[in-house]
Amino acid sequence: MTTHPPHLAGAGSALPGEPVDNAALSAALGVSAEWIELFIGTRTRHFARDLVTGEVRRSLADLCAQAAEEAMANGGVEAADIEFLVLGTATPDHLMPTTASQVADLLGLDQLPTYQLQSGCAGAVQALDLARHLIGSGEFGCGLVIGGDVCTKHLDLRRDLSAAAPSDLVNGVLFGDGAGAAVLTAEPHGAAVALLRTLNRCTGLGRSPGQIIDWFGLADRDEDRQALTEDYKAIEESVPVMAAEILWELLDTLGWAADDVDFLLPPQLSGRMTRQIAEHLALPSAHEISCVALTGNNGNALPFLQIEQLLPKMGSGQKALAVAVESSKWIKAGFALEKR
Known part of the structure; x- marks a missing residue:
């Protein structure tokens, strides 16, 4: 087991589509744009699903693979350098196969361990925690750590929220979709x-x-x-x-x-x-x-x-x-x- 800490070499992200502002969200859900701005304080978000047609444009696996590719480019590593992949999510594309294995496939990765952690806002940290221990074991020198969610799968565009209670409205306006990733290395590399x-x-x-x-x-x-x-x-x-x-x-x-x-x-x-x-x-x-x-x-x-x-x-x-x-x-x- 190594005694020195692992290093973040680079990070990347993927946000689907153009930013959706509060005016557009208000028109789609019948919710006051002013209420969103004051109560939530979020100005824009990105959706993997079209607010008008309901068409799903990007899967979680798509977003995670894009974020991972950017992280590898920013960290100066190639796909061949990656020895494991860990993904944290609360909204996988499927129960099986795991989104983690689908992302590996999209990245052209094979013959390596993949892990998927089912968790909410702590899942990204849990993924970093697992990756830190994998690197610390001395068995691995470089790995991908990914976190992402597609929350619009729980957003019912047919529902009129204009008369909903504030506690119910929160679920309609709080969330967005996206993915992020980081490359973790045993030795200082990239951002180090x-x-x-x-x-x-x-x-x-x-x-x-x-x-x-x-x-x-x-x-x-x-x-x-x-x-x-x-x-x-x-x-x-x-x-x-x-x-x-x-x-x-x-x-x-x-x-x-x-x-x-x-x-x-x-x-x-x-x-x-x-x-x-x-x-x-x-x-x-x-x-x-x-x-x-x-x-x-x-x-x-x-x-x-x-x-x-x-x-x-x-x-x-x-x-x-x-x-x-x-x-x-x-x-x-x-x-x-x-x-x-």
Whole structure:
């Protein structure tokens, strides 16, 4: 087992179609554009499905493969260098075959281990955690880590949301689609940013889930229950508190002071919630790296979209902390980076 940390060599992303602004979303769903702007604070998002025709234009596998190709190009590695692939998602294209194996096929990868982690906003960090341990085992020198979600599969374009309660409206306007990826290497390569630590812990013992995404089989797909439900009030109350706990646990584990952090990657729930959480975390000397106001909440893509923004900005000796909270069963997640 190696004792030095793995490194992020490069990152990439894929967002389907042109940005959809609040006016277009308002026209499609019958929701006030002003309400979206004030309550959600997200200005644009990208959809893999056409809002007018309902046609699916891009699959999750398509988006993940595009993001992975960009990450490899930015990291200066070839497909032949990739020795494993890990994908985190809450919205796979199919139950079988896994989207991870489909992405490998699209990339021309064969005879290598592929892993798919079924999780929400923490899935990207779980994928990084697994990849860090695979590299640390000494068996692998280079791998692809991918996160992505296509949330519009849960957006019913036939439904008029104009009279829906705010808690129900959230599910229609919060999410977007997309994918992100990073190349992890055993030795410094490309961007050469060290992945020092990952945090991944389920903390929801005895607590009701904050978010549920259902799977419908042939026997129950015609039931009236929604496929996607969430307790947005519980999320608003809990996520800022959990984010602060994650931040201070990482700082304590690393032996860093708050002033040591040059970049903060806060949880990307919505434009409004992200602003509030960043203020709550109170790291005034850290530069915030956020994207959700322009991309929508595209789940497991978000940490990789943040990493893609971050890598070109980091100078020698600079440090970054990322915080992610998954409300499904209240999972704490995060990671620490340093440019050596």
